[in-house]
Amino acid sequence: MTLTMNYTYRIYPDAAQQEAMLSWLETCMRLYNRCLRDLKDWMNSRKCRIDRCSINREYIMSPDISFPGYSSQKRQLTQWKKTEPDLQEVHSQVTQDVVKRLHNSWESFKQRGRGFPRFKKYGRYQSFLFPQFSTNPLRVNQIKLPKIGLVDINLHREIPHGFKIKGVRVVSRCRGTKWFVVITIQADLSVPETSPFGRAIGLDVGLIDLLATSDGLTIPRPKFFGDLQGKLKLLQRRLSRKQKRYKNYSKAQIKVARLHHKIANTRKDFHLKIAHQLCDQADSIFVVGEACPKDIDIDYRVMAKGFLGKHSLDAGFGQFRDLLKWVCWKRGKFFSTVDHKGTSKQCPECGYQWNNNLSIRWHTCDECGYSNNRDVASAEIIRNRGIEKYPRTIGERKLPAECVLSGILNLDKCNAGMPNREVGKPALYRAFQRREDVTK
Structure with a gap:
């Protein structure tokens, strides 16, 4: 291959x-x-x-x-x-x-x-x-x-x-x-597909918090475009006042293009860092999205056409999902998608359906009394659906005693206690190691 x-x-x-x-x-x-x-x-x-x-x-x-x-x-x-x-x-x-x-x-x-x-x-x-x-x-x-x-x-x-x-x-x-x-x-080289294993988490994205995980981790949404929108508006106003086909017009175009390039690079760099942080925390990651059939797939392009379109495009949900999938493949983690319907209207503990609108940001179940952040509860539903989709292979690994007692939740649970150089070896590295062992 x-x-x-x-x-x-x-x-x-x-x-x-x-x-x-x-x-x-x-x-x-x-x-x-x-x-x-x-x-x-x-x-x-x-x-x-x-x-x-x-x-x-x-x-x-x-x-x-x-x-x-x-x-x-x-x-x-x-x-x-x-x-x-x-x-x-x-x-x-x-x-x-x-x-x-x-x-x-x-x-x-x-x-x-x-x-x-x-x-x-x-x-x-x-x-x-x-x-x-x-x-x-x-x-x-x-x-x-x-x-x-x-x-x-x-x-x-x-x-x-x-x-x-x-x-x-x-x-x-x-x-x-x-x-x-x-x-x-x-x-x-043949890199085998990663099977679901180890510790699983679910991810939910939004405009208030860019990311919420089933572990309770929430990451506020950075405003990559919004923070530099004033500067971009100033440069575009200066560009509009220049006469076309003159050197000053070309110089103003370059300044606008460089600022757009900076915004895009900042967004991509942030997405990659978050993707690696998530791969440090879990072995199997579940999101809503693209690999699902069309009737259950979530289309972020539809969100970009509404009155919150600028903020949706600034967050870059689709790019983050693609980069997360790539980082999971590179580091040997399992990545999969689940159905998104009803994830924000269901209790992760008892499955009770509720119809509160989006203005209610805290989920409290009337049946079992479960209470949590609405986005975190939605991420737990996504994780549960992922585990149900792959029931035979996913299982929790036992943590070392020193990791449990320390209370550190943002370490790589599956490789706790290992040297940093051995944590998260890419799948390509392991494949080459196997090939070299066979050659020897």
Whole structure:
């Protein structure tokens, strides 16, 4: 089995390299639009019937011309390169990937029935791909990109042992002022799916508390966008007063883009830290969401369309769920989703149904007398449903006596007493250890 992952690194090209990469992006954008134009012209020429034409206008194209598919446009690209020096400056595999990128979008459109490929305007084509490398392009603190040269890179983490670099995508951010590379690595490795085990917790998300766990842990919702909204409003007002196509307008655009980039990075960093904290506390984590059937799935996009849409988008519930799933897989924890219906209207102790509105934030059961925070009670329901879904494998592990007596609830219960270097070993690490043991 082949395992593929992406690692993202910041790069620091010099002025000449940055100018070359921006020129490549514009050339790729024009090539993408040109191929899309040929595809749309062919489709428009086949819209009307054979015996009649449109009243206004009609595209006339010979019926012998076949559909401009990936192979035909790739052959046409070779002819274009003979007469156009801009295409000759770009690496050949990069231009081929542009054609492939368009037809991947076309195939996705045919499968979904929506999302027809659109023309790219200036600045909207933000990445290009080197799909293969014969040798390792990484040096000590540099990466070697074909036709661009050695570029300084912040290699904040090494490529794992046993993985090979298959492709490198160069990404432009903040109006071409920040650059990143997304390195695709592969290895012939089989990582088994994690079975439910150990200590289980349920998670409930909300706008008052971003997160509430079945253990009683509540994390207030940070206002990533709200805290910087005043500064963003000021920068956008200054941008609106600048004259377009002048240098001051471009400088103001960069300031706005950098602030948006900072907000997004702050939100993602916070989500990742919370995900690792949750993996330290439990072995099996249950949430409401995406893997469920459509009739019981919770769609956060619907929340974003209401009067609390700005706050829902600022919290980033969907991104947090995806990042938590990734961190659980990486660290060998079990992650699963359950039905969300009725989680806030049921008592976790006796199952009694109640219909109090959202303004009542404290749950008190009239049947059994159970009393707790409403979000925590909902998280307990989610945990109970997860345990019911996997009844045979989930069980509590016995804690060491010193951990129980200390009263520490935010430690890794399953690995209490172990050295820090042994806690939470990733699944990839264990898989490589097994492979090395078999080889020995």
